[in-house]
Amino acid sequence: MTERTSGQQPTAAEERGDSIIQFPASETVLTTESLGVLYDGTSAVEDITLGIPRNRVVAFIGPSGCGKSTLLRAFNRMNDLIPGARVVGRALYHGKDLYDPDVDPVEVRRRIGMVFQKPNPFPKSIYDNVAFGLRINGYQGSIEERVERSLRAAALWDEVKHRLRESALGLSGGQQQRLCIARALAVQPEILLMDEPASALDPIATSRIEDLIDELKRDYTIVIVTHNMQQAARVSDYTAFLYLGKLIEYGETDRLFTNPKEERTEQYITGRFG
Amino acid sequence: MNDGAALGADSAPALAAAPGRTLTLKSNARRRMSESSIGAVLLLCGLVSILTTVGIVVVLITESIGFFREVGLVEFVTGTRWAPLFRDQAFGILPLLNGTLLIAAGSSLVALPVGLLSAIYLSEYATPRVRQIVKPVLEVLAGIPTVVYGYFALTFVTPILRVFFPGTGIFNAASGAIVVGIMIIPMVSSLSEDALSAVPRALREAAYGLGATKFEVATRVVVPAALSGIVASFILAISRAVGETMAVTLAAGATPRMTLSFLESIQTMTAYIVQVSLGETPHGTLEYSTIFAVGLSLFVITLSMNLISQRVTRRFREEYE
Numbered sequence: 001m002t003e004r005t006s007g008q009q010p011t012a013a014e015e016r017g018d019s020i021i022q023f024p025a026s027e028t029v030l031t032t033e034s035l036g037v038l039y040d041g042t043s044a045v046e047d048i049t050l051g052i053p054r055n056r057v058v059a060f061i062g063p064s065g066c067g068k069s070t071l072l073r074a075f076n077r078m079n080d081l082i083p084g085a086r087v088v089g090r091a092l093y094h095g096k097d098l099y100d101p102d103v104d105p106v107e108v109r110r111r112i113g114m115v116f117q118k119p120n121p122f123p124k125s126i127y128d129n130v131a132f133g134l135r136i137n138g139y140q141g142s143i144e145e146r147v148e149r150s151l152r153a154a155a156l157w158d159e160v161k162h163r164l165r166e167s168a169l170g171l172s173g174g175q176q177q178r179l180c181i182a183r184a185l186a187v188q189p190e191i192l193l194m195d196e197p198a199s200a201l202d203p204i205a206t207s208r209i210e211d212l213i214d215e216l217k218r219d220y221t222i223v224i225v226t227h228n229m230q231q232a233a234r235v236s237d238y239t240a241f242l243y244l245g246k247l248i249e250y251g252e253t254d255r256l257f258t259n260p261k262e263e264r265t266e267q268y269i270t271g272r273f274g
Numbered sequence: 275m276n277d278g279a280a281l282g283a284d285s286a287p288a289l290a291a292a293p294g295r296t297l298t299l300k301s302n303a304r305r306r307m308s309e310s311s312i313g314a315v316l317l318l319c320g321l322v323s324i325l326t327t328v329g330i331v332v333v334l335i336t337e338s339i340g341f342f343r344e345v346g347l348v349e350f351v352t353g354t355r356w357a358p359l360f361r362d363q364a365f366g367i368l369p370l371l372n373g374t375l376l377i378a379a380g381s382s383l384v385a386l387p388v389g390l391l392s393a394i395y396l397s398e399y400a401t402p403r404v405r406q407i408v409k410p411v412l413e414v415l416a417g418i419p420t421v422v423y424g425y426f427a428l429t430f431v432t433p434i435l436r437v438f439f440p441g442t443g444i445f446n447a448a449s450g451a452i453v454v455g456i457m458i459i460p461m462v463s464s465l466s467e468d469a470l471s472a473v474p475r476a477l478r479e480a481a482y483g484l485g486a487t488k489f490e491v492a493t494r495v496v497v498p499a500a501l502s503g504i505v506a507s508f509i510l511a512i513s514r515a516v517g518e519t520m521a522v523t524l525a526a527g528a529t530p531r532m533t534l535s536f537l538e539s540i541q542t543m544t545a546y547i548v549q550v551s552l553g554e555t556p557h558g559t560l561e562y563s564t565i566f567a568v569g570l571s572l573f574v575i576t577l578s579m580n581l582i583s584q585r586v587t588r589r590f591r592e593e594y595e
Binding site for chain 2: 076078081083106107109110113114116118120121122123124132133136137180183184187
C-alpha cells in the first residue's frame with residue numbers, strides 16, 4: 001500500500017498520477033474529494049478522489065467486497081440508512097457538498113436516483129409504481145403523461161401499456177427491473193446510480209438493460225456497479241477499478257481494459273484474482 | 275447404541291481400505307422403536323389440545339340443544355330482552371351481544387390506533403436500543419392479570435370519567451372498554467410490528483431512493499405492504515376483546531340492555547356466564563343451560579373471527595415477492 005505519512009514520499013494522488021483520469025470541473029456533475037465510508041469505525045472505502053463526467057456512463061469494477069457498492073451508495077446518501085455508517089471527505093454535486101449539514105438527504109435522492117441489484121417493485125400496480133415518486137414529490141403536471149414517458153424511456157411501454165393497473169409483481173424479472181428504472185426516471189434525476197442492475201437477470205434481459213443504458217446516457221449521467229467486466233466494457237465510457245476499498249485506476253474504458261497502467265488492474269482484468 | 279458405535283468404528287476404514295467388503299446397513303430395531311415411541315408421545319401431546327377443543331364444542335352443543343328445544347333459535351337470536359333469571363323470563367341474546375359489541379368497539383377505538391402507531395414507531399423509527407427496551411415493556415401489559423385491569427377500571431378510570439361526564443354510572447361500558455383496549459394494545463402492536471418488520475428492506479430502499487421521507491416510506495410503502503398482517507392483528511385483538519371476561523365483569527356491570535351509550539351499565543356475554551356460574555342457579559335447569567347457549571354463541575363469534583384472520587394472513591404471505 002502507498003505510504004502517505006512522510007513529507008519526502010509522494011502523496012497517494014501524485015504517485016497514482018496518470019492512472020486516475022482528471023476531468024475539467026465544467027464537465028463533471030459529481031466530484032469526490034478523499035471520500036471514505038466507515039461501518040462501525042471500520043473503513044469500507046477510503047480516500048476516493050474522482051470525478052463523474054456529465055452524460056457519460058461510468059462503471060465501477062472490482063472483486064466482491066472492494067467497496068464499489070458502498071461508494072455508489074455514498075453518492076445519494078443511501079448509507080445514511082445503515083446504522084453505524086459514517087462518511088468522511090467530500091462529495092461535491094454542482095459544487096455543493098452532499099454531506100454538508102444543511103443538505104437534506106431526501107432532496108439529494110430526488111436528484112440522484114438509484115436502481116438496485118434485485119428488482120424491487122412495490123407490491124402495487126405498474127402505474128402506481130412509476131407514479132410513486134411523482135406523488136410524493138407533489139408533481140403538478142400530468143402524472144399519466146409522465147408515467148408513459150418514463151415507461152417509454154425504460155423501453156417497457158409497449159409490453160405493459162394494456163396492463164398498467166395490474167400488479168407489478170406479475171412482470172418477469174427483466175421487466176420488473178426496467179420498471180424500477182422507469183420509476184427512477186419518472187422523478188427526472190440528473191444522475192442514475194445502478195447497483196449491479198442486471199446481476200439477477202437472464203442474458204436476454206441483461207442485454208436489454210445494457211441497450212437501455214446506452215440510450216439513457218443522452219439524458220442522464222449513469223454510474224453503474226458491476227462485477228461483470230464484459231458488461232463494464234460494453235456499456236461504460238469510463239471505468240474505475242477499486243480494490244480493498246481504494247481506487248486503483250480510473251480511465252477510459254477501452255484504454256483501461258486494453259492497456260491498464262496499474263499492475264493490480266491488469267491482474268484483475270486478466271482474471272488472476274477476484 | 276452399542277452396535278451403532280461398532281458400525282461407525284470399523285465401517286469407515288473398511289470403506290477406504292477394503293473395497294471388496296460390503297457394508298451392511300441393517301436396521302436398528304431399538305432405535306426404530308425409540309424413534310416411533312417419541313413420535314407417539316408428541317402426537318399424544320398434540321391430541322390433548324385437539325381433543326379438549328372437540329370436547330368443549332361437544333359439551334356446548336349438547337347442553338345448548340336442550341335450551342334451544344325449549345326457547346327456540348328465533349327468539350334467542352332476535353329477542354331484545356334478556357332476563358332468564360327473573361319471573362318474567364326473556365331469552366333474547368341481543369342485549370348481551372350489544373354489550374359485547376360495545377366493549378369490542380370501544381376497546382378497538384383505543385387499541386387499534388395506539389397499537390398500530392406504536393408498531394410503526396417500533397419498526398420504522400425506534401433505534402435498535404430503544405426497540406429492545408420498549409417492546410418487552412409493552413408486552414408486560416399483556417402479562418398483567420385481567421382482574422387487575424378490572425379494578426383498575428373501577429377505582430381509577432371510572433372516577434376520572436365521572437369528573438368529565440357526571441352522569442356516568444359506577445358500572446359503565448366506557449371504563450371497561452378503555453381497560454380492555456389497553457389490555458389488547460400489546461397484541462396489536464406486537465403482531466403489527468412483526469408484519470411491518472417482515473416487509474423487505476429492498477422496498478424501503480426503493481422508496482428512499484426516490485426521495486421519500488421516513489414518514490412517506492412508512493405510510494405509503496411499509497404499511498400498505500404489511501396491511502394484511504396488520505388487519506389480522508386487528509381481528510385477533512378484537513376477538514380477544516370479545517372473549518375478555520374479568521375486566522368487563524368488574525367494570526361494566528350486569529345490566530343487559532340495548533344501548534349505544536358508553537356511560538351506562540351493560541352486560542356482556544362473558545359477564546353473564548360469570549354471573550350464572552357463580553350464582554345460585556341450580557344445575558340442570560333451563561336458566562342454567564342459558565350459559566351454554568351464550569357460550570356457544572361466543573365461541574361461534576371468536577371462531578369465525580379467527581378463521582377470517584387466518585385467511586387474511588394467508589393473503590398477506592403472497593403480498594410481496
